[in-house]
Amino acid sequence: MTAALDYFLMSWLDPHLMFLTAAGTFAGIYIGAIPGLSVTMAVSILISFTFKWDMNSALAVISGIYLGGVYGGSRSAILLNIPGAPSAVATGMDGYPLAKRGEAGAAIGLTTVVSVFGGFIGILALAAAAPLVSELALKFAPRDYLLLAMWGILLVGSLSGDSLAKGIFAGAIGVLIGMVGLDPMTAEPRFTFGTVTLTAGISYIAAMIGFFGVAEVLVQLHELHIKAVRQDVSKILPSFGLIRKYLPLATRTSALGVVVGALPGAGGDIAALMAYDHAKRTVKNPSRPFGQGAYEGLVAPESANNAAVGGAYIPMLTLGIPGDAVTAVIIGAMYIHGLKPGPMLMIETPHLFWFQVGSLALANIFLLIFGLTGIRIFAKIVEAPKPILLPLILVLSAVGAYAINNNPADVYWMLGFGVFGYFLKMYGFQVGPVILGIILGPLMDRSFRQAMISAGEDPVQFAGEFLTSPLSAAILAALVLSMASQSSWWRKLRGKRDMHEPLARELEDSASAGNV
Amino acid sequence: MQTIRKSVATFAMLALAGGAMAQSYPEREISGVIQWSAGGATDVVSRAITPHVEEIIGKKIVMQNKPGGVGAIATNFVYQQSADGYTLLYGAENPQLHAVMGIANLDYSKFYPINILGRGKVVVIANNDKPWKSFRELLDDIEANPGKIKMGTAGPGSVPHTVSAMITAVAKLPVTAVPFDGDGPGLTALQGGHIDFMASSLGSAAEHIKAGRMRVLAVLSDTAMTDSALGNIPPITDALPGVAKYLPWGPFYGVFAKRDIPEEAKAKLSAAFRKAAQSPQFIELMNGRHNEIVNLSGEEADAFLKKWQSVTAWILQGAGLAKHSPAEFGIPKP
Incomplete structure (x- = not known):
């Protein structure tokens, strides 16, 4: 145990490792904040030039970049309505309205605190329950991924704004975009029109940069004459009372983040969206209605996506199975450094596990420090003159889109989707459901077919497996419950006494508008 | 106007000739394109050998992943670059089956095999x-x-x-x-x-x-x-x-360049990779991943690639899994 503690504290006591962790975290925040510069990319570039370093130094920097990068995505989402990473898509929903009210400072402050909280829950789960969680993750069969994706796709209801029909339309476009490329199972070209370029499919990050970044820039061109909102940066740190109020929600969404992050087929992006949806369904009296700057809309996704980092490390360190794209790159790096990531890693090199836990914890502390300093300057970005800010965002978006796969086609997609997204936005279509469709469409496609083939292509057997497997039955029950809890008969059953009058009316309106 | 154009052309020719005389391959950084995403098996093998090659040739090889289309994207990209020996393709076996699978028509016959690094069990x-x-x-x-x-x-x-x-x-x-x-x-x-x-x-x-x-x-x-x-x-x-x-059959990893790159580049790259594949660190990595080191280049590697393609394509055809018969592409029966 003392040996474990020694390794845990290694990066805390060695100034060199400490510096690397700090530098990684700092860089990560900015990499995450710039749309398109992704953590995966930063880590894979880093691997090339840490080839000659020892593994510990490389892991220390990566821990920082990873945690910082996941958090950093929220910055641009809040300030510019442009998520810096897919896991920050939900953050902009309520973060940007807050910035428009001049509360960017407070929004970033709260986001930082809950991100760090989520990060610690993830690290705690990694340290205390890694073998348990990884065994649970292995239990997820294709049909469970299908349920998860179905649960996720219901979020269209939360993300579609005024019109559910327009939301579903946007979601369907996303699913269509996600289908382009080689069929993952048969390599049958789909919607490729005989070109090699399209066999690679359409990168969902390129689509995200287009729909959110470029389209938002184009929309904001209409507002060039409007004076920027002055940001109140006098109070950044959320009060203790506020934090305590959101602690139960953040704990629930962090737990969700850990589990979804640990699943090899789902990551922080899906965790954050599910957490946002969870908040929207369960919080009865949000600080403001969701979509207009509810603090809960920041707390839920931001705690979940940082908790997912610890989650993603769980299958990687215990089984050598990557929890997401970043951990896949780390596994590759371990091989190059002469390690053998796999189930034996924890047995043969237990110090590596504790070192990793320790450097993640340290990075998380640095995240709190760097996250809370410099907000004043950051918040000023929103006050920067639009004629300077907007072209800058466009250039960064193009760089980011190219950098995903070093493929110029991604830049064309980004521009095309930007123009398309502009028209969608002008006609009252939300772009959130498009991204949801791109992420979840292929997951549903794959997991449905795997589940159906596993059931011998027998629909009765297929349906039966949802009930006979305890895990599937539990997820199905949760899914049904979360749907039912939104229906009008459920509310009649529960009575409206415990609800605020205006909120109840609002819910009723949305229910009568066909929003189940 | 005429004179300007003439003098520019003369200058360019001089510069080119001067460059060719003064320097030999490689005179600048080389770009390495990996068919698969970061962290994958091909990526690991590619990134493990490259530093040793860099040491031998004295220039950096800048690696980038261009995944997608089971390797077709990177293969196509490298094929479209000029045949100057400054773009390398790090790939696995997949393009050898792209034709029969109806994915793309490009396979390694259009490339010069600098080195078949290893084969997986x-x-x-x-x-x-x-x-x-x-x-x-x-x-x-x-x-x-x-x-x-x-x-x-x-x-x-x-x-x-x-x-x-x-x-x-x-x-x-x-x-x-x-x-x-x-x-x-x-x-x-x-x-x-x-x-x-x-x-x-x-x-x-x-x-x-x-x-x-x-x-x-x-x-x-x-x-x-x-x-x-x-x-x-x-x-x-x-x-x-x-x-x-x-048998023997297994996935393989290799480094390729366009077929018509200068002879000097072919020779230098082949020699460098052949030597790098013998470095103890690389051998240890390949052993650790249970890959056999093949270390073939040039004609021997071509024969290896042809045999692999013929065997595998006809197996798939025999099992009714190929979309196009290997015969359509002139792939001989093993």
Whole structure:
């Protein structure tokens, strides 16, 4: 145990490792904040030039970049309505309205605190329950991924704004975009029109940069004459009372983040969206209605996506199975450094596990420090003159889109989707459901077919497996419950006494508008 | 205007000639394009050998991943670059099957094989809870319970897919084949009990086998394999002697450049990679991932590639899995 503690504290006591962790975290925040510069990319570039370093130094920097990068995505989402990473898509929903009210400072402050909280829950789960969680993750069969994706796709209801029909339309476009490329199972070209370029499919990050970044820039061109909102940066740190109020929600969404992050087929992006949806369904009296700057809309996704980092490390360190794209790159790096990531890693090199836990914890502390300093300057970005800010965002978006796969086609997609997204936005279509469709469409496609083939292509057997497997039955029950809890008969059953009058009316309106 | 144009042209010619005289290959950084995403098997092998090559040629090789289209994107990209020897393709076996699979028409015959770095071993593994002690027992169980046993597979031309085609060619294999995105996701599903057995590259499975999380039934070879950590693995030919005619077979990794790059670049690159493949660090990595080092270049590598393509394409054709007959592309029968 003392040996474990020694390794845990290694990066805390060695100034060199400490510096690397700090530098990684700092860089990560900015990499995450710039749309398109992704953590995966930063880590894979880093691997090339840490080839000659020892593994510990490389892991220390990566821990920082990873945690910082996941958090950093929220910055641009809040300030510019442009998520810096897919896991920050939900953050902009309520973060940007807050910035428009001049509360960017407070929004970033709260986001930082809950991100760090989520990060610690993830690290705690990694340290205390890694073998348990990884065994649970292995239990997820294709049909469970299908349920998860179905649960996720219901979020269209939360993300579609005024019109559910327009939301579903946007979601369907996303699913269509996600289908382009080689069929993952048969390599049958789909919607490729005989070109090699399209066999690679359409990168969902390129689509995200287009729909959110470029389209938002184009929309904001209409507002060039409007004076920027002055940001109140006098109070950044959320009060203790506020934090305590959101602690139960953040704990629930962090737990969700850990589990979804640990699943090899789902990551922080899906965790954050599910957490946002969870908040929207369960919080009865949000600080403001969701979509207009509810603090809960920041707390839920931001705690979940940082908790997912610890989650993603769980299958990687215990089984050598990557929890997401970043951990896949780390596994590759371990091989190059002469390690053998796999189930034996924890047995043969237990110090590596504790070192990793320790450097993640340290990075998380640095995240709190760097996250809370410099907000004043950051918040000023929103006050920067639009004629300077907007072209800058466009250039960064193009760089980011190219950098995903070093493929110029991604830049064309980004521009095309930007123009398309502009028209969608002008006609009252939300772009959130498009991204949801791109992420979840292929997951549903794959997991449905795997589940159906596993059931011998027998629909009765297929349906039966949802009930006979305890895990599937539990997820199905949760899914049904979360749907039912939104229906009008459920509310009649529960009575409206415990609800605020205006909120109840609002819910009723949305229910009568066909929003189940 | 005329004079300006003339003088510019003269200047350019002079500069080119001067450059050619003063410098020899490589005079600047080389770009390395990896067919698969960061962290994958091809990526690891590519990034492991490159620093040793850089040391020998004295210039950096800037690596970038261009994944997508089972390798077609990167292959096509490198093919479109000028044949100056400054763009290298780090790839795996996949493009050799793109034509018969209807994905793309480009294969390695349009490229010069600088080095076939290594070849992966393939094993058949089973879920721990299954009773089978040998591959024969598995085959008997499959025959007794047609359609009941779930086999993991991956996209057309992948290792699990090709191995199941080989088995189908010599025996009946009435299984439920559940496709995954590759070895990794398949092995994860195997550990969760969502599939019962699967063929996989040994590199992906070795650590899980060592930890006792899955059981290895056979190695795709005609001789048994003995390993200090994995023990004795019987050959697949014990149960299915008919497979022997397709062996040796396995996925491979290599470095390629366009066919018509300058002879000097071919010679220098081949020599550098040949030497780098012998560095102890690289050998250790390849051993650790249970890859055999092949280290072939030029004509020998061409012969290796042709044989691999002919064997694999015709196996797939024989199993009815190819979209186009190999004959359409002039791929000879093995």
